Amino acid sequence: MKTLFIPTDFTYQSLQSIPTIAQQYYPQKVDIRLVHMLKITDNIxxxxxxxxxxxxxxxxxxxxxxxxxxxxxxxxxxxxxxxxDIFYGSTVAVFNNYLDAHDVDAIVPPHDNYQLLFKNSIDPEILIEKCGKRVLANPETDGVIANLIAQEPELTEQQ
Known part of the structure; x- marks a missing residue:
């Protein structure tokens, strides 16, 4: 079984590529880790x-x-x-520890309209570029799987 890390801003766009990505590993099943990344506070x-x-x-x-x-x-x-999940940290070492602890095999880059939700949210691409894990190409959601996704009701936007 493979484990994939996907940065999320808890919108529908974060979920759109999951079936397409999972299909690439068929017949093997995948575990998906949807993670929003926050820098850790320095307030004791x-x-x-x-x-x-x-x-x-x-x-x-x-x-x-x-x-x-x-x-x-x-x-x-x-x-x-x-x-x-929520990841707390802002260094490559802490990020790599998280990836190792969860046996992450590959990372999916964030979607094009990825939003930082909190004052201490961090851009996941900063750590992804430096972590040394395999980064998958941003998949195109076309074909039958995209049609299945398109039929699903969209999530409401963040308030």
Whole structure:
């Protein structure tokens, strides 16, 4: 099984390429890690509470979770599991530790309209360029799989 890292801003665009990417690994199933990246605070009080943080997770729209579960169900022959995560860090070493800890095999670059959602969000491309992991080409979503995606209702935009 392969594990793929996909930066997300919790919009529909973050999910569009998943079936196409997973198809590239068929008949092997893939684990998908959808991750939003935040630089870690230097405030000691916030650092002490970091393990209890849920502020960022509360910003994830419910329909994003629903769409992820639908993708797991609709493409169960391609996708083993979709994980949604927040990465805290801003150095290549910490990023590589995260990738190694989750056995990430390849990284999908962020979509064209990727948005930084929080004041401490970081551009994922900065760390992706330097991490040394295989970066997949941004897939074109054409053909049958794109038609399946196009039929799905779009997620609402962030508030």
């Amino acid at each position: 009080g916030e650092l002490l509470m970091l393990s209890r943080r849920s502020t960022e997770y509360r910003q994830i729209p419910d329909n994003f979770y629903i769409r992820c579960r639908d993708l797991e169900k609709d493409f169960s022959h391609l996708i083993n599991r979709i994980h949604i």
